[in-house]
Amino acid sequence: MKNKSILFTLVLIVIISYVYPTVPTKQTVFAQQTTKPTTNFLPYVNSTYGIKLQYLSSWDKEENGGDNVVTFSPPAINSNASLDISIDDISDEKGIALAQYASSGVSDLKQSLKNFNLVGLTTNNVLAGLPAYKSIYTYVDQNTIFKDMEIGAIKGDKAYILTYEAGTNEYDKYLPIIQEMINSFQITK
Numbered sequence: 001m002k003n004k005s006i007l008f009t010l011v012l013i014v015i016i017s018y019v020y021p022t023v024p025t026k027q028t029v030f031a032q033q034t035t036k037p038t039t040n041f042l043p044y045v046n047s048t049y050g051i052k053l054q055y056l057s058s059w060d061k062e063e064n065g066g067d068n069v070v071t072f073s074p075p076a077i078n079s080n081a082s083l084d085i086s087i088d089d090i091s092d093e094k095g096i097a098l099a100q101y102a103s104s105g106v107s108d109l110k111q112s113l114k115n116f117n118l119v120g121l122t123t124n125n126v127l128a129g130l131p132a133y134k135s136i137y138t139y140v141d142q143n144t145i146f147k148d149m150e151i152g153a154i155k156g157d158k159a160y161i162l163t164y165e166a167g168t169n170e171y172d173k174y175l176p177i178i179q180e181m182i183n184s185f186q187i188t189k
Contacts (some may be wrong), residue, residue, distance in 0.1 A: 013051055037172065041180075046070065049087055050189025051160070053179055054117055069102040072181065074174060080144065080165035081174045091157035099123045102133035105150070113139035119147075127153040128187045138168070149178075155187055 041054040044061065046069060055061065055072050062071045067089075073082040092097060102123060110116045119136040126132055130153035138147050145168045152161040162185060164178045 014037065041184075044070065044072075045188075047188070050187055051085065051189055052186050053181055054179060054184040055083075072186075074169060074177075079166075079170060080146070081170045082164075083178055084161075084163045084165070084187075086161045086163070088159040088161060089157065089172075090154065090159050096154070098131055098133055101159060102135060102152065105152070106135055106137075109137065109139075113137075113141075115140040118179060127151050127162070127182070128155075128185050130155055130187070150181060153187075160185075160187060 015045065040057045042057045043052060044055050045052040046063075049069050051069065056074075058075050060073045062073075062076060063069070064071060065127055067086050069085045069087055071082050071084045090101070093101075102121060106118060106121060110118075115138075117138045118188060119138060121133065121135045123131070123133045125134045132151055132153040135150045136148070137150075138145055140146070146165055147168050149164045150161060151163075152159050154160075164175070164182075
Protein backbone atom coordinates (compact mmCIF):
# COMPACT_ATOMS: atom_id res chain seq x y z
CA MET A 1 0.00 0.00 0.00
CA LYS A 2 2.89 2.29 0.77
CA ASN A 3 4.31 1.92 -2.78
CA LYS A 4 0.91 2.81 -4.30
CA SER A 5 0.80 5.92 -2.14
CA ILE A 6 4.25 7.04 -3.31
CA LEU A 7 3.36 6.33 -6.93
CA PHE A 8 0.09 8.29 -6.58
CA THR A 9 1.99 11.25 -5.08
CA LEU A 10 4.50 11.25 -7.92
CA VAL A 11 1.76 11.10 -10.57
CA LEU A 12 -0.03 13.95 -8.80
CA ILE A 13 3.14 16.08 -8.81
CA VAL A 14 3.65 15.48 -12.53
CA ILE A 15 0.02 16.40 -13.31
CA ILE A 16 0.17 19.55 -11.17
CA SER A 17 3.40 20.64 -12.85
CA TYR A 18 1.65 20.51 -16.23
CA VAL A 19 -1.46 22.29 -15.00
CA TYR A 20 0.44 24.95 -13.03
CA PRO A 21 3.69 25.52 -14.93
CA THR A 22 6.55 27.05 -13.10
CA VAL A 23 6.85 30.80 -13.07
CA PRO A 24 9.17 31.87 -15.84
CA THR A 25 12.39 33.34 -14.58
CA LYS A 26 14.10 36.25 -16.18
CA GLN A 27 17.37 35.22 -17.74
CA THR A 28 20.12 37.66 -18.37
CA VAL A 29 22.49 36.84 -21.16
CA PHE A 30 25.94 38.32 -20.77
CA ALA A 31 28.24 38.95 -23.68
CA GLN A 32 30.97 36.40 -23.67
CA GLN A 33 34.14 37.86 -22.19
CA THR A 34 37.15 37.40 -24.42
CA THR A 35 40.80 38.02 -23.82
CA LYS A 36 41.33 39.05 -27.42
CA PRO A 37 41.84 42.77 -27.78
CA THR A 38 39.48 44.75 -29.97
CA THR A 39 42.35 46.64 -31.59
CA ASN A 40 43.85 45.48 -34.87
CA PHE A 41 47.09 43.57 -35.09
CA LEU A 42 49.82 44.50 -37.55
CA PRO A 43 52.56 42.27 -38.89
CA TYR A 44 56.14 42.91 -37.81
CA VAL A 45 58.67 41.36 -40.18
CA ASN A 46 62.43 41.61 -39.82
CA SER A 47 64.10 39.82 -42.72
CA THR A 48 67.60 40.65 -41.42
CA TYR A 49 67.02 38.57 -38.28
CA GLY A 50 64.47 36.22 -39.83
CA ILE A 51 61.60 36.84 -37.42
CA LYS A 52 58.01 37.94 -37.60
CA LEU A 53 55.01 38.33 -35.32
CA GLN A 54 51.76 40.21 -34.91
CA TYR A 55 51.57 43.26 -32.62
CA LEU A 56 48.82 45.69 -31.68
CA SER A 57 48.55 48.65 -34.03
CA SER A 58 48.24 51.04 -31.08
CA TRP A 59 51.50 49.86 -29.51
CA ASP A 60 54.86 51.53 -30.00
CA LYS A 61 57.58 49.65 -31.87
CA GLU A 62 61.25 50.49 -31.39
CA GLU A 63 63.82 48.68 -33.47
CA ASN A 64 67.05 48.57 -31.52
CA GLY A 65 69.49 46.59 -33.63
CA GLY A 66 72.18 44.35 -32.21
CA ASP A 67 71.16 41.53 -29.87
CA ASN A 68 68.02 43.36 -28.68
CA VAL A 69 66.18 43.44 -32.02
CA VAL A 70 62.88 45.17 -31.21
CA THR A 71 60.77 46.36 -28.28
CA PHE A 72 56.99 46.72 -28.26
CA SER A 73 55.22 48.76 -25.58
CA PRO A 74 51.67 49.93 -24.89
CA PRO A 75 50.85 53.60 -25.54
CA ALA A 76 49.77 54.16 -21.92
CA ILE A 77 51.48 57.07 -20.21
CA ASN A 78 53.72 55.98 -17.32
CA SER A 79 53.51 52.32 -18.35
CA ASN A 80 56.63 50.25 -17.81
CA ALA A 81 55.34 47.21 -19.72
CA SER A 82 57.20 45.94 -22.77
CA LEU A 83 57.93 42.91 -24.91
CA ASP A 84 61.56 42.65 -26.00
CA ILE A 85 62.77 40.29 -28.70
CA SER A 86 66.45 39.40 -28.50
CA ILE A 87 68.65 37.03 -30.43
CA ASP A 88 71.67 35.53 -28.73
CA ASP A 89 74.50 34.19 -30.89
CA ILE A 90 75.47 30.91 -29.22
CA SER A 91 77.81 29.61 -31.92
CA ASP A 92 80.56 29.35 -29.28
CA GLU A 93 78.26 27.09 -27.20
CA LYS A 94 77.34 24.71 -30.04
CA GLY A 95 75.12 21.88 -28.86
CA ILE A 96 74.10 23.49 -25.55
CA ALA A 97 70.96 21.88 -24.17
CA LEU A 98 67.89 24.08 -23.77
CA ALA A 99 67.68 23.37 -20.01
CA GLN A 100 71.35 24.26 -19.55
CA TYR A 101 70.92 27.51 -21.51
CA ALA A 102 67.87 28.46 -19.40
CA SER A 103 69.63 27.62 -16.15
CA SER A 104 72.66 29.68 -17.14
CA GLY A 105 70.40 32.62 -17.95
CA VAL A 106 68.72 32.40 -14.55
CA SER A 107 72.14 32.36 -12.86
CA ASP A 108 73.11 35.53 -14.74
CA LEU A 109 69.86 37.23 -13.70
CA LYS A 110 70.43 36.32 -10.04
CA GLN A 111 73.76 38.11 -10.21
CA SER A 112 72.54 41.23 -12.00
CA LEU A 113 69.06 41.98 -10.61
CA LYS A 114 68.24 43.33 -7.17
CA ASN A 115 66.01 41.09 -5.02
CA PHE A 116 65.76 38.51 -7.81
CA ASN A 117 63.12 35.85 -7.09
CA LEU A 118 62.57 32.95 -9.48
CA VAL A 119 58.85 32.17 -9.55
CA GLY A 120 59.15 29.26 -11.99
CA LEU A 121 61.25 27.68 -14.71
CA THR A 122 59.95 25.07 -17.16
CA THR A 123 61.48 23.53 -20.27
CA ASN A 124 58.39 21.88 -21.76
CA ASN A 125 57.09 24.88 -23.72
CA VAL A 126 56.91 25.71 -27.43
CA LEU A 127 58.00 28.88 -29.24
CA ALA A 128 57.74 29.14 -33.03
CA GLY A 129 57.27 25.37 -33.20
CA LEU A 130 60.49 24.71 -31.28
CA PRO A 131 61.04 23.34 -27.76
CA ALA A 132 61.29 26.32 -25.42
CA TYR A 133 61.96 27.26 -21.83
CA LYS A 134 59.88 29.71 -19.84
CA SER A 135 61.06 31.49 -16.73
CA ILE A 136 59.01 33.84 -14.59
CA TYR A 137 60.73 36.01 -12.02
CA THR A 138 60.47 39.22 -10.05
CA TYR A 139 63.03 41.84 -9.10
CA VAL A 140 63.22 45.41 -7.81
CA ASP A 141 64.45 48.42 -9.77
CA GLN A 142 64.19 51.96 -8.38
CA ASN A 143 61.51 50.98 -5.85
CA THR A 144 59.34 49.29 -8.50
CA ILE A 145 58.71 45.57 -8.34
CA PHE A 146 58.90 44.10 -11.83
CA LYS A 147 57.58 40.77 -12.99
CA ASP A 148 59.13 39.22 -16.08
CA MET A 149 58.28 36.25 -18.24
CA GLU A 150 61.05 35.07 -20.53
CA ILE A 151 60.46 32.49 -23.25
CA GLY A 152 63.35 31.22 -25.32
CA ALA A 153 64.10 28.64 -27.97
CA ILE A 154 67.26 27.53 -29.74
CA LYS A 155 67.54 27.10 -33.50
CA GLY A 156 70.96 26.40 -34.95
CA ASP A 157 73.50 28.73 -33.40
CA LYS A 158 70.95 31.27 -32.16
CA ALA A 159 68.72 31.57 -29.11
CA TYR A 160 65.50 33.53 -29.68
CA ILE A 161 64.34 35.18 -26.46
CA LEU A 162 61.07 37.02 -25.87
CA THR A 163 60.90 38.87 -22.56
CA TYR A 164 57.70 40.39 -21.24
CA GLU A 165 58.36 42.86 -18.45
CA ALA A 166 55.92 44.94 -16.43
CA GLY A 167 55.42 46.33 -12.98
CA THR A 168 53.46 43.89 -10.88
CA ASN A 169 50.47 46.26 -11.01
CA GLU A 170 50.36 46.04 -14.86
CA TYR A 171 51.56 42.49 -15.52
CA ASP A 172 48.15 40.77 -15.65
CA LYS A 173 46.57 43.65 -17.58
CA TYR A 174 48.75 43.16 -20.66
CA LEU A 175 49.41 39.43 -20.36
CA PRO A 176 46.60 38.29 -22.77
CA ILE A 177 47.88 40.65 -25.49
CA ILE A 178 51.48 39.61 -24.89
CA GLN A 179 50.50 35.94 -25.08
CA GLU A 180 48.88 36.51 -28.48
CA MET A 181 52.01 38.27 -29.69
CA ILE A 182 54.22 35.42 -28.43
CA ASN A 183 51.93 32.81 -30.00
CA SER A 184 52.26 34.57 -33.37
CA PHE A 185 56.09 34.64 -33.25
CA GLN A 186 57.81 32.85 -36.14
CA ILE A 187 61.41 32.25 -37.16
CA THR A 188 61.69 32.56 -40.93
CA LYS A 189 65.39 31.74 -41.46
